[in-house]
Amino acid sequence: MARSLDGLVLAPVADQAPGQVGTRTRFAYHERDGVVWAEYAGGDVVRGHLVGTREGDRLDFRYVQLKADGGTSSGHCAATVVELPDGRVRLEESWEWESQRGSGTSVVEQVTAHER
Structure with missing residues (x-):
């Protein structure tokens, strides 16, 4: 099992659709x-x-967010925790909106202190 996520800061490696992460x-x-x-x-x-929960290297969670335009949205995500060669953590995610139509995949990676 990859190391704990506790205390880590992660960021998407690419932009999603406008109005999202x-x-x-x-x-x-x-x-x-x-x-x-x-x-x-x-x-x-x-x-x-x-x-959500973690079992081994699998995460299962729900999310809810408030956007800059005042709208809210929520969904479900399943992710795999991967340890990168440099020791940082990556989450490979498969998500689906529950409050609207849409689904997709994304990747978030641990950021270093100067990237926060």
Whole structure:
């Protein structure tokens, strides 16, 4: 199993659709006893939260976010935790909106202190 996500900050490696998470979004992760949660903000997202579980290298969570235009959205995501050769963590995600139509994949990676 890859190392704990607790205390890590991750960011998308590419922008998603306008009004969603993007490379300026930062996710502050927490993990304890198989429970994962994070707060996130940046770019078009004013505030977001996710909560779920971790079993081995698999995450399963739901997310909800407030966008800069005042709209809210929510969805479900399943992710695989991967440890990169340089020791950083990557999440390979498959997500689906529950509050609107749409689904896709994304990748977020641990950022270094100077990238935060």
